[in-house]
Amino acid sequence: MDLGNRFGDDGIQWGAILKDAGLAALVALVLALLLFGVRLSDGGGGGLEFRPWWVVIAVAAVFAGRAAVALWIGTRKPASGTALPWFDRAVARLSEHKRLLFAAFFLAVAILPLLPVADRRMVDLATLVMIYVMLGWGLNIVVGLAGLLDLGYVAFYAVGAYSYTLLAIHFDLSFWVCLPLAGAIAALFGVLLGFPVLRLRGDYLAIVTLGFGEMTRIIIINWSSLTGGSEGITGIAVPTLFGLRFTPSPAAGETAFHQFFGIPFGGIHKLIFLFYIILILALLTHLFSERMRKLPMGRAWEALREDEIASRALGLNPVLVKLSAFGLGAMFAGFAGSFFATRQGFINPSSFTFIESAIILAIVVLGGMGSQVGVICAAIVLILLPELARDFAEFRMLLFGGAMVAIMVWRPRGLLAHRVPSVRLGQAPPGALRGGLP
Amino acid sequence: MSALASPDAAVPAMLEVAHLSMHFEGITAIDDVSFSARRGEITGIIGPNGAGKTTVFNCITGFYRPSVGRIALDHEGGRFLLERMEGFRIARDAGVARTFQNIRLFPRMTVLENLLVAQHVKLMRASVFSIAGLLGLPRFREAEAAAIEVARGWLDRLGLVKAADREAGTLAHGQQRKIEIARAMCSEPKLLCLDEPAAGLNPRETAELNRLLLDIREDYGVGILLIEHDMAVVMGISDRVVVLNYGAKISDGTPEEVRNDPAVIRAYLGEEGDPPETNSRGPSPGRGRP
Ligand SMILES: Nc1ncnc2c1ncn2[C@@H]1O[C@H](COP(=O)(O)OP(=O)(O)OP(=O)(O)O)[C@@H](O)[C@H]1O
Ligand SMILES: [Mg+2]
Numbered sequence: 001m002d003l004g005n006r007f008g009d010d011g012i013q014w015g016a017i018l019k020d021a022g023l024a025a026l027v028a029l030v031l032a033l034l035l036f037g038v039r040l041s042d043g044g045g046g047g048l049e050f051r052p053w054w055v056v057i058a059v060a061a062v063f064a065g066r067a068a069v070a071l072w073i074g075t076r077k078p079a080s081g082t083a084l085p086w087f088d089r090a091v092a093r094l095s096e097h098k099r100l101l102f103a104a105f106f107l108a109v110a111i112l113p114l115l116p117v118a119d120r121r122m123v124d125l126a127t128l129v130m131i132y133v134m135l136g137w138g139l140n141i142v143v144g145l146a147g148l149l150d151l152g153y154v155a156f157y158a159v160g161a162y163s164y165t166l167l168a169i170h171f172d173l174s175f176w177v178c179l180p181l182a183g184a185i186a187a188l189f190g191v192l193l194g195f196p197v198l199r200l201r202g203d204y205l206a207i208v209t210l211g212f213g214e215m216t217r218i219i220i221i222n223w224s225s226l227t228g229g230s231e232g233i234t235g236i237a238v239p240t241l242f243g244l245r246f247t248p249s250p251a252a253g254e255t256a257f258h259q260f261f262g263i264p265f266g267g268i269h270k271l272i273f274l275f276y277i278i279l280i281l282a283l284l285t286h287l288f289s290e291r292m293r294k295l296p297m298g299r300a301w302e303a304l305r306e307d308e309i310a311s312r313a314l315g316l317n318p319v320l321v322k323l324s325a326f327g328l329g330a331m332f333a334g335f336a337g338s339f340f341a342t343r344q345g346f347i348n349p350s351s352f353t354f355i356e357s358a359i360i361l362a363i364v365v366l367g368g369m370g371s372q373v374g375v376i377c378a379a380i381v382l383i384l385l386p387e388l389a390r391d392f393a394e395f396r397m398l399l400f401g402g403a404m405v406a407i408m409v410w411r412p413r414g415l416l417a418h419r420v421p422s423v424r425l426g427q428a429p430p431g432a433l434r435g436g437l438p
Numbered sequence: 439m440s441a442l443a444s445p446d447a448a449v450p451a452m453l454e455v456a457h458l459s460m461h462f463e464g465i466t467a468i469d470d471v472s473f474s475a476r477r478g479e480i481t482g483i484i485g486p487n488g489a490g491k492t493t494v495f496n497c498i499t500g501f502y503r504p505s506v507g508r509i510a511l512d513h514e515g516g517r518f519l520l521e522r523m524e525g526f527r528i529a530r531d532a533g534v535a536r537t538f539q540n541i542r543l544f545p546r547m548t549v550l551e552n553l554l555v556a557q558h559v560k561l562m563r564a565s566v567f568s569i570a571g572l573l574g575l576p577r578f579r580e581a582e583a584a585a586i587e588v589a590r591g592w593l594d595r596l597g598l599v600k601a602a603d604r605e606a607g608t609l610a611h612g613q614q615r616k617i618e619i620a621r622a623m624c625s626e627p628k629l630l631c632l633d634e635p636a637a638g639l640n641p642r643e644t645a646e647l648n649r650l651l652l653d654i655r656e657d658y659g660v661g662i663l664l665i666e667h668d669m670a671v672v673m674g675i676s677d678r679v680v681v682l683n684y685g686a687k688i689s690d691g692t693p694e695e696v697r698n699d700p701a702v703i704r705a706y707l708g709e710e711g712d713p714p715e716t717n718s719r720g721p722s723p724g725r726g727r728p
């Protein structure tokens with residue numbers, strides 16, 4: 001890079017940088033004076049102790065930091081879009097073999113619980129991560145593809161979990177019957193909630209969906225005759241494998257899983273079974289959204305995300321397009337919620353707080369909006385790492401925040417922002433028919 | 439110029455705009471404008487900055503609801519009163535497509551995907567609300583292959599087949615303008631509304647654009663409404679020209695008539711001066727709104 005260009009006519013604007021840093025320092029001064037400038041002295045009497053050095057250090061640090069950031073940003077070529085271009089190139093090359101990678105991933109994960117090293121904790125953790133991967137993929141339809149910022153996704157997760165539980169307990173239906181019903185109820189709920197709010201855009205939509213999410217939880221708490229209030233509901237049965245129950249002591253005349261296969265009873269069998277269920281559900285979510293992306297409906301979602309005005313000018317009905325994304329996204333949350341309920345054996349409203357929505361959204365945004373692989377990576381980072389590093393539980397939020405800031409600085413479009421086209425002209429020779437299930 | 443150009447031809451008007459007015463708080467953007475446009479003709483709409491040209495488009499395409507007036511579109515698909523219809527229905531049912539003054543492609547989707555989104559309505563029907571699509575039924579796959587062929591045909595015509603799989607936002611400005619027109623045409627419109635398609639094009643690209651618009655008129659028989667600042671474009675290819683100034687229509691006729699209309703000369707150049715023809719690079723395109 002030639003220096004003339006860098007420091008020439010539109011080179012570093014020292015004035016602006018100093019002014020910017022000065023402003024930041026001023027804010028820091030006010031905050032620092034209040035936060036650590038004065039302190040009640042320990043020596044009784046309630047006197048105030050003044051600590052000028054703390055303030056000076058804080059202000060100087062903010063000034064220098066702000067100036068450094070401004071300098072650094074100012075000297076970067078703005079045209080390059082995202083930082084780390086080599087990473088982008090690598091991702092682009094890898095995503096040419098996306099299907100292969102996904103097949104390998106699902107296979108590897110499927111073998112995981114059968115390995116001798118797999119213990120209960122490991123399978124359980126893998127299940128937890130898969131739940132979030134599935135939720136991330138579901139929310140990806142809404143946020144990543146359709147571009148609707150939904151901060152209340154957990155509401156549909158809750159609706160799914162409660163619908164499942166109530167159906168299973170009151171009507172004594174099996175898991176495989178309740179699951180689609182709960183998904184349908186959640187989807188219906190998504191459409192109903194979506195209808196009034198979809199006129200809103202961006203931040204407004206985010207706030208309103210956040211409100212709906214909290215409302216759902218509060219209604220669940222207060223409608224105790226149906227939902228058991230904050231106590232929740234217990235005694236949700238574990239699904240059976242074609243009627244084989246996972247229990248050490250089956251009722252008379254009943255064959256349990258371990259008896260049928262003639263193996264000793266192991267608590268891990270149930271966990272592995274649950275793990276495979278969520279794996280299949282997640283796989284379905286993945287296949288569905290990948291397939292949808294290649295269909296007119298999915299392209300309409302992306303078109304709407306890119307430019308709503310242009311979409312309307314092409315005859316796309318924005319309400320229908322948005323509701324379909326909202327409803328289908330909610331459906332997968334409903335499936336995940338059903339699974340969550342059956343895995344836990346009990347549910348209560350504290351599992352469906354705003355922080356869950358935030359985590360799922362963070363998984364989608366950090367992973368790279370619309371990126372299926374990105375969701376896997378982000379779910380592993382945000383769910384697995386904190387669980388493994390339990391000793392540092394207090395730092396969990398710090399880690400969270402740190403990851404967010406790092407991503408926003410280096411990769412504002414998310415970790416894996418590469419978008420694979422849904423169709424290529426090169427792959428479609430004249431007259432050839434394309435398509436088929438992935 | 440096409441044989442249909444003469445205003446007294448027996449062909450009835452396809453688009454009939456009558457007494458159209460549009461007020462924004464305090465501002466009268468359009469004031470009692472009436473004009474008509476025929477199929478197979480290019481109707482130019484010219485006027486200085488802020489004359490209300492884009493606002494007329496926004497009323498026709500349903501982005502604004504006019505304060506007063508009627509906009510009727512008549513073709514073999516039926517008769518539509520556009521001032522009462524929602525924007526997406528005007529595009530979907532009445533067959534009106536448009537481009538925007540500041541290009542509005544889907545920047546992160548590829549060029550091919552842009553052209554496929556424009557064929558959404560028929561593809562959606564073929565995919566039976568995605569069910570046939572999800573199952574990969576031949577009915578849908580054939581429709582999609584056909585849609586890709588339509589897109590390929592347009593890219594061929596524009597000489598942009600190579601750019602098919604590139605993100606639309608990465609193309610050069612002139613190419614984006616062309617793609618936006620192709621995208622509008624992919625929706626098989628009866629009326630094509632182009633808002634300053636030549637803005638930002640160099641002379642060679644402008645000449646190509648003229649050719650393209652004349653070809654579209656010949657090959658597809660659509661009616662074209664053309665907002666343009668570049669007099670060389672409007673006067674060169676329009677069959678009729680409507681002139682707006684401060685929201686009101688001040689002239690309407692063949693390019694020849696309009697060029698010699700004293701009211702037009704006054705509006706463009708003050709009391710005395712050359713006809714607008716010599717002012718071939720008009721005021722710079724505006725910004726902002728659709
Ligand atoms: N949404 C709006 N709200 C308020 N005023 C508007 C709105 N849209 C247009 N106007 C006003 O209407 C007038 C006509 O604007 P319009 O964009 O139609 O002009 P134009 O002829 O397309 O000009 P240009 O050549 O700059 O594109 C302007 O004074 C503009 O400020
Ligand atoms: Mg305009």
